[in-house]
Amino acid sequence: MRIAFVLNGKKRALDAPPLARLLDLLRGPLGLTGTKEGCGEGECGSCTVLLDGVPVNACLVVAGQCDGRTVLTVEGLGTKDGLSDLQDAFVKEGGAQCGICTPGILMAAHALLTANPQPGEGEIRESIAGNVCRCTGYQRIVESIRHAAKERASRESG
Amino acid sequence: MNPAELALYPFERPATLAELCRTLSARAGRRERTVLLAGGTDWIVERGFAPPENPDDLPLVLDISRLPELRGIQLAKERAAIGAAATFLEIRSHPVLLRRVPVLTAMAREVGAVQIQARGTLGGNLATASPAADGAAALMALDADVVLASVHGERRVPLTQFFTGYRATRRAEDEVIVRVEFVLPRTGAHQAWRKVGTRAAQAISKVALAAVAEFERGRGVRAGFGMASVSPVTASLPTVRALALAPSLASVSDEELDAATRHDIAPIDDIRSTAAYRTHVASALVKAFFRELRAAAGS
Ligand SMILES: Cc1cc2nc3c(=O)[nH]c(=O)nc-3n(C[C@H](O)[C@H](O)[C@H](O)COP(=O)(O)OP(=O)(O)OC[C@H]3O[C@@H](n4cnc5c(N)ncnc54)[C@H](O)[C@@H]3O)c2cc1C
Ligand code: FES
Ligand code: FES
Numbered sequence: 290m291r292i293a294f295v296l297n298g299k300k301r302a303l304d305a306p307p308l309a310r311l312l313d314l315l316r317g318p319l320g321l322t323g324t325k326e327g328c329g330e331g332e333c334g335s336c337t338v339l340l341d342g343v344p345v346n347a348c349l350v351v352a353g354q355c356d357g358r359t360v361l362t363v364e365g366l367g368t369k370d371g372l373s374d375l376q377d378a379f380v381k382e383g384g385a386q387c388g389i390c391t392p393g394i395l396m397a398a399h400a401l402l403t404a405n406p407q408p409g410e411g412e413i414r415e416s417i418a419g420n421v422c423r424c425t426g427y428q429r430i431v432e433s434i435r436h437a438a439k440e441r442a443s444r445e446s447g
Numbered sequence: 448m449n450p451a452e453l454a455l456y457p458f459e460r461p462a463t464l465a466e467l468c469r470t471l472s473a474r475a476g477r478r479e480r481t482v483l484l485a486g487g488t489d490w491i492v493e494r495g496f497a498p499p500e501n502p503d504d505l506p507l508v509l510d511i512s513r514l515p516e517l518r519g520i521q522l523a524k525e526r527a528a529i530g531a532a533a534t535f536l537e538i539r540s541h542p543v544l545l546r547r548v549p550v551l552t553a554m555a556r557e558v559g560a561v562q563i564q565a566r567g568t569l570g571g572n573l574a575t576a577s578p579a580a581d582g583a584a585a586l587m588a589l590d591a592d593v594v595l596a597s598v599h600g601e602r603r604v605p606l607t608q609f610f611t612g613y614r615a616t617r618r619a620e621d622e623v624i625v626r627v628e629f630v631l632p633r634t635g636a637h638q639a640w641r642k643v644g645t646r647a648a649q650a651i652s653k654v655a656l657a658a659v660a661e662f663e664r665g666r667g668v669r670a671g672f673g674m675a676s677v678s679p680v681t682a683s684l685p686t687v688r689a690l691a692l693a694p695s696l697a698s699v700s701d702e703e704l705d706a707a708t709r710h711d712i713a714p715i716d717d718i719r720s721t722a723a724y725r726t727h728v729a730s731a732l733v734k735a736f737f738r739e740l741r742a743a744a745g746s
Contacts, residue, residue: 290458306453306454306455306456307456307457307458307508308453308454308455308456308458308508309450309453309454310450310453310491313450329495330492330495331488331492331559331562331563334560334562337562340565343536343561343565344561344562344565345562345565345566346562346563346566348491349486349487349488349491349492349566350487350566351453351458351484351487351491353458353460353510354484354487354510354512354513356460397561397562400561415560415561416561418560418561419559419560419561419562419563420560
């Protein structure tokens with residue numbers, strides 16, 4: 290099946306089996322290995338990407354359902370030399386250790402901050418409740434997201 | 448799941464409900480199998496533990512997730528109509544539902560985490576017919592109707608009659624769930640959603656209770672309950688409903704509530720919990736709701 294969609298801001302089209310998982314398209318033919326596979330069944334969130342701006346598990350979205358839509362992956366947030374402010378906050382605040390969960394958490398947090406620029410702690414925790422992290426104990430992750438929100442607010446007022 | 452097997456399935460995206468119904472009818476007539484794919488959060492996950500399919504005889508997968516007739520939430524004349532392909536995220540963010548039907552929005556907010564809420568639909572929740580389905584429990588408390596469509600037109604099945612057994616429903620093979628409909632609880636109705644699980648997000652509930660009670664001059668006029676994970680199908684707690692309509696709530700004892708709850712459920716032991724624990728939690732949830740009702744009536 291011919292699948293055309295906007296991936297990280299660019300129009301892309303490719304032939305793929307209609308029920309291929311978005312996760313496999315990204316990591317295979319599209320060469321975007323930032324999105325990780327943990328459980329493959331919707332539990333861990335390490336495959337989180339944004340579909341039309343909303344966080345979804347790429348292991349549970351099939352290619353045929355992406356036709357005509359917009360997908361954002363961690364590669365679309367920033368570049369190696371130009372990290373996004375959110376990615377930068379994770380570096381500064383120690384929000385990543387092994388890094389397997391990090392791309393998914395960044396996408397969930399990016400969606401949160403886009404919809405709700407000044408979230409409370411409860412809202413931050415709810416937004417990443419579908420993302421399992423075995424390393425950090427979450428506290429540093431929450432602080433990283435809060436830090437990014439604070440920086441954005443001070444940039445806007447300053 | 449097995450991505451290699453998934454990639455072999457044939458797939459189509461019908462553009463309209465009429466086209467979908469024609470395809471379903473033609474295939475059912477030829478005894479060909481069809482899968483309706485909405486959010487995929489049940490079906491795709493189940494591919495992982497279902498027995499492998501014969502690659503030469505795979506069902507046709509029809510994407511219904513963006514079918515216009517299955518989308519959207521309509522409110523008119525004190526009735527709600529929620530499209531079968533409406534997602535839990537759309538439901539929990541709907542301003543009127545938030546105000547008028549908190550039992551439903553609170554349920555939607557606790558289904559999995561946001562990634563599941565963004566994909567999972569009410570139609571999928573009802574069609575899977577798992578006794579643990581949270582959407583089914585909340586809709587049961589609202590006494591919703593399930594509206595099914597086929598080439599023969601629409602028919603309406605009360606949710607209390609929709610489930611016929613463990614993971615079995617009255618949906619025929621050539622039918623699709625188009626929407627659910629219910630009367631909005633009157634303003635001031637008592638509504639509760641209580642889910643007892645293992646951890647906040649992602650938990651399939653051990654027990655969940657949805658409850659709606661409406662009063663007129665101190666007298667109960669409508670009571671609806673739905674309970675998940677306590678019997679082979681979503682429980683509608685008919686005996687408990689009758690007690691909620693008793694002339695005086697103060698005269699309903701905890702012993703009566705325990706007996707009614709035990710009468711209305713048939714819990715089992717499984718990997719998530721035991722029958723004894725489920726009975727205990729089910730009774731505790733029912734008694735807590737009645738305490739809230741009595742407190743509200745007394746005030
Ligand atoms: C990590 C995780 C957490 C979860 N947590 C919860 C939870 O807390 N509570 C809960 O209740 N569920 C939970 N679920 C289960 C699931 O998300 C829900 O049951 C959801 O409502 C399924 O909807 P769907 O659109 O994804 O269904 P799909 O997987 O697309 O479809 C499921 C079944 O329904 C059929 N179907 C779908 N739509 C229709 C229709 N309109 N007409 C006829 N048949 C149809 C399909 O053919 C298929 O057989 C969870 C799942 C996962 C993976
Ligand atoms: S890999 Fe998709 S949720 Fe775990
Ligand atoms: S940093 Fe290792 S899993 Fe989160």
